[in-house]
Amino acid sequence: MQRRSFLRHGGLAAATAAVPFQAPAQIGNQPSMKITEIKTFLVGSTRGEQGGTGNISGRNWVYVKILTDQGIHGIGEAYSCGPDEATVKVIEDYARWLVGQDPRNIQHLWDYMYNTTRFPGGSVVNSAISGIEHALWDIAGKAAGLPVWALLGGRVRDKVRLYQSIGGSSPQEAAENAVELRERFGFNACKMSPHNPGDNQMPYNEVTRTAGERVGAVRDAVGPDHDIAVDIHARYFEVQRAIRVAKQIEPYYPFWLEEPIRPENPDAMKKLADHVSIPLASGECNYTKFEFRDLINIQALDVVQPDVCVCGGIMEMKKIAAMAEAQYMMVAPHNPMSPLATMVNIHFAASTPNFLILEYRAPVDDARRDVLDSPPQVNDGYADIPNQSGWGVELNEEAFQYYPPRPWKRTTGFRADGSVAFI
Numbered sequence: 001m002q003r004r005s006f007l008r009h010g011g012l013a014a015a016t017a018a019v020p021f022q023a024p025a026q027i028g029n030q031p032s033m034k035i036t037e038i039k040t041f042l043v044g045s046t047r048g049e050q051g052g053t054g055n056i057s058g059r060n061w062v063y064v065k066i067l068t069d070q071g072i073h074g075i076g077e078a079y080s081c082g083p084d085e086a087t088v089k090v091i092e093d094y095a096r097w098l099v100g101q102d103p104r105n106i107q108h109l110w111d112y113m114y115n116t117t118r119f120p121g122g123s124v125v126n127s128a129i130s131g132i133e134h135a136l137w138d139i140a141g142k143a144a145g146l147p148v149w150a151l152l153g154g155r156v157r158d159k160v161r162l163y164q165s166i167g168g169s170s171p172q173e174a175a176e177n178a179v180e181l182r183e184r185f186g187f188n189a190c191k192m193s194p195h196n197p198g199d200n201q202m203p204y205n206e207v208t209r210t211a212g213e214r215v216g217a218v219r220d221a222v223g224p225d226h227d228i229a230v231d232i233h234a235r236y237f238e239v240q241r242a243i244r245v246a247k248q249i250e251p252y253y254p255f256w257l258e259e260p261i262r263p264e265n266p267d268a269m270k271k272l273a274d275h276v277s278i279p280l281a282s283g284e285c286n287y288t289k290f291e292f293r294d295l296i297n298i299q300a301l302d303v304v305q306p307d308v309c310v311c312g313g314i315m316e317m318k319k320i321a322a323m324a325e326a327q328y329m330m331v332a333p334h335n336p337m338s339p340l341a342t343m344v345n346i347h348f349a350a351s352t353p354n355f356l357i358l359e360y361r362a363p364v365d366d367a368r369r370d371v372l373d374s375p376p377q378v379n380d381g382y383a384d385i386p387n388q389s390g391w392g393v394e395l396n397e398e399a400f401q402y403y404p405p406r407p408w409k410r411t412t413g414f415r416a417d418g419s420v421a422f423i
């Protein structure tokens with residue numbers, strides 16, 4: 001058995017190598033394997049001129065590619081939580097720790113990244129860990145000759161239910177978009193914002209009244225049986241405000257009410273849950289089993305929404321899902337990132353019994369069509385489950401030159417008095 005040590009990979013790792021890890025030289029009938037290099041790609045989500053100065057429209061996507069001495073590589077996606085360059089730097093730092101390790105010891109390498117960081121990671125560190133973890137699973141699947149879902153307990157369903165957000169700057173436009181998306185892609189669910197443009201400037205009663213009008217317009221357009229999720233996007237700070245909006249839209253039977261308040265306070269979410277009859281969903285701003293623990297244990301939610309690109313990766317999301325399952329909660333993964341994140345989520349959904357539905361955006365724009373060799377498609381409202389080894393897709397690295405990264409930040413909202421709103 002070959003004795004392995006973290007000592008050889010730089011000063012930061014050297015400080016943590018008091019008990020070197022000893023891994024078997026081979027796993028089953030597969031030869032030993034070592035990580036040789038970890039690459040990152042920062043790719044713009046909109047087409048642009050190579051070397052252009054860019055603008056603030058469109059976010060970037062952060063990709064990870066791990067190479068091994070067996071010629072097998074894996075790919076993953078980290079959340080672009082911004083600043084995206086910070087996530088790239090963390091991945092590059094972790095590369096110094098991980099080169100030389102067997103990529104198939106995924107839990108051990110996750111522990112190595114998570115436990116060795118001085119403080120529990122925030123969005124940037126957990127995004128980096130997530131992207132790396134995806135690539136490790138891709139390698140493990142390719143080495144075994146199996147899809148990742150087959151390594152996660154096998155498949156529990158034949159296809160994966162999808163929904164898409166409808167947008168719309170007015171109630172009428174939102175309603176038209178919902179109908180168009182259903183007719184074009186076969187969805188039987190959608191998600192919408194209850195807010196019209198300028199809501200930050202409105203009195204509370206106007207926000208509440210127009211939220212009802214907006215949800216009502218979409219319900220009238222799609223009929224009684226289409227599932228309509230309503231996403232407040234953590235724009236409310238006060239529980240009472242969320243309760244009033246929830247009461248206004250209850251007659252339209254929403255699928256769920258998403259992020260009705262800020263994510264920091266599970267007790268406030270529980271108070272809300274005790275006052276409304278709409279299922280509550282949240283979790284896109286939370287990471288790891290530790291942050292989901294209170295939300296799940298106090299029954300503050302009906303639907304948990306971890307994001308596989310920031311929650312710690314697909315195995316961490318399986319653990320969160322298992323905690324939710326024990327409390328009779330469903331999982332509807334948050335998934336606004338690129339088609340690679342969608343594919344990782346499809347493997348999660350394929351193998352998870354309390355999966356409900358996956359957020360999705362059809363690859364009809366340039367970047368979503370180009371960044372993968374074969375982006376996941378929607379077929380009558382569902383995605384197929386791939387049967388190739390690993391994730392079943394590859395990055396289209398030649399296309400990246402047409403999508404240079406750009407400076408990007410979220411829009412800032414201001415209230416009528418000039419103070420900064422949540423958005």
Ligand SMILES: [Mg+2]
Pocket residue numbers: 231233258259284334
């Ligand atoms: Mg959301």
